[in-house]
Amino acid sequence: MTDFNPEIPYNALPDLPPAAALIETTEILKQCIKARVALAELKQAAELIPNSAVLVNAIPLLEARASSEIENIVTTTDKLFEFADINEDRADAATKEALRYRTALYEGSKMVQRGMLTTDMAIQICSTIKGQELDIRSESGTRLKNRATGKVIYTPPEGQKLLQAMLDNWAEFMHRRTEFDPLVRLAVQHYQFEAIHPFADGNGRTGRILNILFLVQHGLLNSPILYLSRYIISNKAAYYRLLQNVTDEQEWLPWIMFILEGIEDTCSWTTDKIKAIRELMEHTAEYVQAKLPKIYTWELVELLFKQPYCRISNLVNSGVAKRQTASVYLKQLCDAGVLKEIKSGRENIFVHPKYIELLTGEENVWVYYDDAEAETVELAIQRH
Numbered sequence: 001m002t003d004f005n006p007e008i009p010y011n012a013l014p015d016l017p018p019a020a021a022l023i024e025t026t027e028i029l030k031q032c033i034k035a036r037v038a039l040a041e042l043k044q045a046a047e048l049i050p051n052s053a054v055l056v057n058a059i060p061l062l063e064a065r066a067s068s069e070i071e072n073i074v075t076t077t078d079k080l081f082e083f084a085d086i087n088e089d090r091a092d093a094a095t096k097e098a099l100r101y102r103t104a105l106y107e108g109s110k111m112v113q114r115g116m117l118t119t120d121m122a123i124q125i126c127s128t129i130k131g132q133e134l135d136i137r138s139e140s141g142t143r144l145k146n147r148a149t150g151k152v153i154y155t156p157p158e159g160q161k162l163l164q165a166m167l168d169n170w171a172e173f174m175h176r177r178t179e180f181d182p183l184v185r186l187a188v189q190h191y192q193f194e195a196i197h198p199f200a201d202g203n204g205r206t207g208r209i210l211n212i213l214f215l216v217q218h219g220l221l222n223s224p225i226l227y228l229s230r231y232i233i234s235n236k237a238a239y240y241r242l243l244q245n246v247t248d249e250q251e252w253l254p255w256i257m258f259i260l261e262g263i264e265d266t267c268s269w270t271t272d273k274i275k276a277i278r279e280l281m282e283h284t285a286e287y288v289q290a291k292l293p294k295i296y297t298w299e300l301v302e303l304l305f306k307q308p309y310c311r312i313s314n315l316v317n318s319g320v321a322k323r324q325t326a327s328v329y330l331k332q333l334c335d336a337g338v339l340k341e342i343k344s345g346r347e348n349i350f351v352h353p354k355y356i357e358l359l360t361g362e363e364n365v366w367v368y369y370d371d372a373e374a375e376t377v378e379l380a381i382q383r384h
């Protein structure tokens with residue numbers, strides 16, 4: 001046990017890297033392989049969806065909702081979709097905050113395509129999340145407390161110069177320590193970033209975005225479509241405890257295993273979700289083609305997945321239809337049971353409930369648009 005005192009700023013936080021024996025063992029390397037396989041499968045599954053905007057519009061919203069919920073900012077995926085591609089002024093505060101997380105994830109993925117992850121990028125990401133220009137902490141007094149008891153569990157280092165030096169070491173570790181597996185580096189840098197805790201608030205969310213960006217930067221993902229916060233939110237107690245155990249006991253291995261298992265688990269979940277989305281897209285195309293042959297085009301169907309809260313202007317702007325026809329198309333899709341019209345303020349929005357249910361549900365099941373058809377399929381399966 002080190003002489004760590006949770007009430008005193010942890011200015012003695014050791015620089016990276018820890019001793020190799022502490023972070024790379026046979027067990028860790030085996031788990032790295034599993035996580036890599038799962039990442040490769042996810043990358044491949046994503047390529048099965050013809051238009052990449054479908055996933056890039058949806059999965060970061062799921063990620064934004066879960067990651068913000070860890071901070072007790074509670075919104076729904078429905079609300080996020082409703083305000084996703086319009087001026088979000090009318091949304092409530094929690095929805096706005098989660099949408100800013102999504103924006104930070106997008107901006108971040110553009111930044112890493114241009115260069116390495118840096119401290120400046122972290123500052124920019126946190127500023128976008130918080131909706132104000134931020135800098136590294138210069139004041140003292142930031143403490144992590146147990147929400148229930150109010151007890152101080154961790155006091156991060158203090159002094160802007162010291163924080164800057166620690167962040168330089170953190171960035172250098174990510175880029176230069178290529179002797180370690182990238183996924184081990186990801187887990188180690190995430191602990192370090194949270195332990196440095198460079199900002200007064202938003203460190204958890206910024207750190208979770210950085211994790212996804214790290215994967216994009218290393219070519220392990222093509223776009224920010226990993227829903228990693230799903231795993232963290234359902235294992236939140238372990239997440240906090242394992243972070244603290246690194247500080248208290250230099251217990252890196254359980255922490256690294258936790259992150260690697262999280263990547264594997266989340267990748268498989270996301271891959272399955274993507275496969276189900278693709279099947280639903282195909283079914284929707286067949287159904288619309290059969291029921292509404294006069295209006296069917298693949299672009300129209302794709303739009304219902306790109307914008308599951310669809311407005312007439314979306315059809316017009318994407319060139320699918322002119323204003324008059326767009327409105328007719330959407331009404332016909334409602335009559336056919338694909339869309340549902342709702343009013344939001346003075347606006348008419350056309351929602352794609354089946355897709356929203358698939359995205360937000362734990363299970364990857366959906367029923368056919370036509371119930372009679374669904375029964376037929378079930379009967380056919382039973383007879384086999």
Ligand SMILES: Nc1ncnc2c1ncn2[C@@H]1O[C@H](COP(=O)(O)OP(=O)(O)OP(=O)(O)O)[C@@H](O)[C@H]1O
Nearest residue numbers: 070071154194195200201202203204205240243244
């Ligand atoms: N014992 C600990 N040592 C270091 N970091 C910790 C510890 N416990 C929690 N953390 C990190 O601090 C984050 C919370 O910090 P902060 O409130 O600045 O971030 P946030 O994004 O506003 O919140 P949240 O992460 O809860 O959404 C946690 O998510 C976690 O990543």
Ligand SMILES: [Mg+2]
Nearest residue numbers: 071201202203
């Ligand atoms: Mg916070």
